[in-house]
Amino acid sequence: MSKPSLPQGTRDFGPEVVRKRQYIFNTIRSVFELYGFQPLETPAMENLETLMGKYGEEGDKLIFRILNNGLENPDKHQQARADFEKVLEGKNVKGLTERALKYDLTIPFARYVAMNHGQLTFPFKRYQIQPVWRADRPQKGRYREFYQCDADIVGSNALLNEVELTNIYNEVFTQLGIADYELRINSRKILTALAEFCGGADKMIDITIAIDKLDKIGLDKVKAELAQRGLNDEQIATIEKYLNISGTNEEKLQLIKSLIGHLETGKKGIEELEFVNRSRSEAGAIGNLIIDFTLARGLNYYTGIIFEAKAPATVKIGSIGGGGRYDDLTGLFGVPNIPGVGISFGVDRIYDVMEELKLFPEGVYTGTQVLFFNMGASESTTAFSAMQSLRKQGVRCELFHEPAKMDKQFKYAEKKNIGFIVIIGSQEVQNNTGVIKNLKTGTQETVSLANLTNKLFI
């Protein structure tokens, strides 16, 4: 028999890791709740057609498909073979894969809103913390199963929502101790305006893909890629001017105005950024918010402000969250005119960042507080009831599972990082007492069992 193993890109989480992850989840959840968001959960799988075509051509390839059951039924063989031929041609066939694992939380949410818009009170603010799956090749900071934590507001065009979301980022990262994060924002409208100004509105996607790589490959290579994607010299020169915009947020806004402020779309995009930037500084939230005109983001349903939260530059992990506004997400599901804006936290990457920067507080490691020694079959019944009275007080305790040498029980307590032990042996049973020992300081005292619940095990 071969050794057991995990599917590529998936992980088990041991007790310590789960505690740390829960610390992150709890922080994010409590901030979402604080800002008035309501929880939602959707199934692990969706109908394939719900997901297909929503994430671009590349995205479609990364969707995990689920093979239909029952294909072994002889009656279906002929159809299955025909369907399989089509799959080999790169087509999607319902007969073979009707369902797929969800790829993100936004599209299932849009599907939910489209199905329930009659019942929902708008604006509907929901948060969602669930795993998603991508058939990507795993590497550093990239997994095939990972969690997303999303907060979205649908049914409101107000830019106040964007401001709220930037505050959520700030609150969460501050609480987690990732103070040096960067929140980059841009507006898709500015990118649209740039494409228009270059005379090629149809080139928008080519332009954004290329300029998004600026900090990775440098200006020259971006220009080369633009040329390769069919932009002429004049257009590239305009884009270069655009990319060279720098300075404070206010300075950048001034410069972009002179470049594309005369275009209707550009003007709108600039107003959006100005509003968020101003509101945020008026609210006293300082630093960290950086207007970045090279930010593009892949998902093509964004239409307004887009966000990207980046880890401190010292850890090479990059994006730890992202989001943006979409004017008409549910339109894909036949319910038009419901705008929305949302953000997402990438917990798995946040974990890696916190691990690297050693940001987890001591408190997350605590498990059992008190171990009761097992000093024999009859002694342990006294220990057991003493333990139950402590548990009633909310003290986390356990009784060693069998009578054993004290040496062994001590070592167990030490390995599990248990702070206190209580010894109730034959002498103690006789005197109705117990010995409490603090394993960190090495001090111990004898107390009456009635008094045990008054002790603090911290």
Next chain:
RNA sequence: GAGGUUGUAGCUCAGUUGGUUAGAGCGCUAGAUUGUGGUUCUAGAGGUCGUGGGUUCGAAACCCAUCAUCCUCCCCA
């Protein structure tokens, strides 16, 4: 989808130009110690050298294939 890296004990890793019985540290079990842990000392258990094939008198080492892993590009959280 393209390219590269690594695979030896539970874990981290040595292993010389191919040469006898494959090693170390940590961990594990037992004892020194039958009511006081961490330290120390002693002993012990634990290996299809990722898998399959080939070259060779002889392979953990060389060759081919395969699987897994990690990383880079693409794209993304």
